[in-house]
Amino acid sequence: MSETTLKLPSDQDHSGRDLGREEIELLSEVIASGVLNSTKGTKVERFEKEFAALHGSKHGVALASGTAAIHAAIVAVNPDPMDEIITSPITDMGAIAPIIYQGCVPVFADTDPYTYNVTAESIEKKITKKTRAVIVTHLFGNPCRMREIMALAGKNHLAVIEDCAQAYLAEYEGRKAGTIGDIGVFSLQQGKHMTTGEGGIAITDNADHARRLRLFVNKAWGYGDKNPDHYFLALNYRLTELQGAVALAQLKKLPSVVSRRQAAAKKLDARLRSIDGIKIPAPPADSTHVYWKYCLDVDPEILGFDVAELAAQLKNFGIASAPRYIQKPAFRCQVIKDGVTFGRNHFPLSEEMMRGYQDEGWCRREYPGAYQALSRVLVLPWNEFYEETHVRYIADKIHESVSLLSAVKIKS
Numbered sequence: 001m002s003e004t005t006l007k008l009p010s011d012q013d014h015s016g017r018d019l020g021r022e023e024i025e026l027l028s029e030v031i032a033s034g035v036l037n038s039t040k041g042t043k044v045e046r047f048e049k050e051f052a053a054l055h056g057s058k059h060g061v062a063l064a065s066g067t068a069a070i071h072a073a074i075v076a077v078n079p080d081p082m083d084e085i086i087t088s089p090i091t092d093m094g095a096i097a098p099i100i101y102q103g104c105v106p107v108f109a110d111t112d113p114y115t116y117n118v119t120a121e122s123i124e125k126k127i128t129k130k131t132r133a134v135i136v137t138h139l140f141g142n143p144c145r146m147r148e149i150m151a152l153a154g155k156n157h158l159a160v161i162e163d164c165a166q167a168y169l170a171e172y173e174g175r176k177a178g179t180i181g182d183i184g185v186f187s188l189q190q191g192k193h194m195t196t197g198e199g200g201i202a203i204t205d206n207a208d209h210a211r212r213l214r215l216f217v218n219k220a221w222g223y224g225d226k227n228p229d230h231y232f233l234a235l236n237y238r239l240t241e242l243q244g245a246v247a248l249a250q251l252k253k254l255p256s257v258v259s260r261r262q263a264a265a266k267k268l269d270a271r272l273r274s275i276d277g278i279k280i281p282a283p284p285a286d287s288t289h290v291y292w293k294y295c296l297d298v299d300p301e302i303l304g305f306d307v308a309e310l311a312a313q314l315k316n317f318g319i320a321s322a323p324r325y326i327q328k329p330a331f332r333c334q335v336i337k338d339g340v341t342f343g344r345n346h347f348p349l350s351e352e353m354m355r356g357y358q359d360e361g362w363c364r365r366e367y368p369g370a371y372q373a374l375s376r377v378l379v380l381p382w383n384e385f386y387e388e389t390h391v392r393y394i395a396d397k398i399h400e401s402v403s404l405l406s407a408v409k410i411k412s
């Protein structure tokens with residue numbers, strides 16, 4: 001590592017997490033009350049109400065993780081086994097595994113090569129008679145084109161789940177991410193805009209969906225009902241009061257976290273705009289990007305070097321970027337490609353589907369957008385504590401890395 005490296009605030013520790021007195025005060029209240037369980041306490045319930053209110057949503061249900069939130073949202077929609085749910089091949093496995101756990105078939109729509117998001121056009125190609133729902137991921141904090149997606153879903157009677165794990169308070173046509181589809185889900189994991197270490201929350205305006213979400217988190221036990229029972233197959237996905245306390249404090253800080261990230265991103269935009277072969281994020285005028293991460297499109301044809309070489313050079317300057325994000329589309333992971341699901345049975349994945357995903361050539365032809373995106377994306381860490389010096393440092397080191405790598409290419 002170079003001697004002149006600047007340590008960047010990181011969401012992996014206190015340097016880049018806004019955790020302090022406010023969280024401790026609320027945590028102390030929980031400890032003093034002796035009630036750590038959300039079915040008896042008040043903090044999780046308050047968090048659910050305040051989170052929903054911030055979004056202008058009628059209902060909020062907190063859960064143990066973003067994965068649990070996706071799972072509960074699928075259960076709320078109530079698909080039959082073997083129904084198909086269309087999703088993105090560039091997302092976290094936590095957004096896909098619940099589809100399979102619920103006995104449904106994940107079907108992947110291609111992504112736009114520059115926004116990394118699924119589109120109405122790519123979703124439409126994958127709709128069949130078995131399609132029940134679509135999960136759209138607003139990747140890196142940049143909303144999908146929801147107008148077209150909602151029109152398509154309406155025409156085909158599909159439920160829409162918005163995965164906002166990376167897109168807190170992002171807006172599309174003046175509406176907040178998570179409030180456009182039927183259900184919006186969020187993750188409270190360590191590296192998100194707000195965190196409780198692990199955790200999640202789902203929001204909806206639909207009372208039936210809210211009821212099923214709530215029940216699914218509670219083993220489908222009808223708390224508060226006259227004659228409660230375990231109404232259907234469900235799990236314990238509850239958030240604890242300790243997490244609820246932290247979530248409440250974090251929620252107060254969320255708008256400021258988002259605007260600080262946006263302001264820092266604007267500064268980096270200005271410093272990187274001029275590099276031939278590198279594209280900065282370009283959210284359309286009707287959307288706001290909330291910069292979970294700051295991504296660059298690195299064109300190897302123009303630059304003469306690729307995204308991995310640029311990332312290796314940046315590492316020398318202490319900048320830990322993620323070239324190619326998840327490295328390969330989700331369907332190329334063993335769980336899906338080889339159908340490693342339940343015992344030795346591949347349920348609910350078919351042999352034919354697996355054969356397709358095992359054939360790299362077929363995958364590349366079927367998903368050109370996702371392959372291009374993953375071959376060129378450089379994911380820069382992003383944080384609300386980035387000051388002018390951090391942004392300038394990142395920009396300078398990117399310029400310096402491009403010059404160094406270009407000089408090496410010219411020589412060889």
Ligand SMILES: Cc1ncc(COP(=O)(O)O)c(C=O)c1O
Binds near residue numbers: 065
């Ligand atoms: C887009 C997306 N969806 C879902 C998840 C799963 O959330 P969790 O890790 O809280 O289970 C994540 C990641 O954490 C994510 O980034």
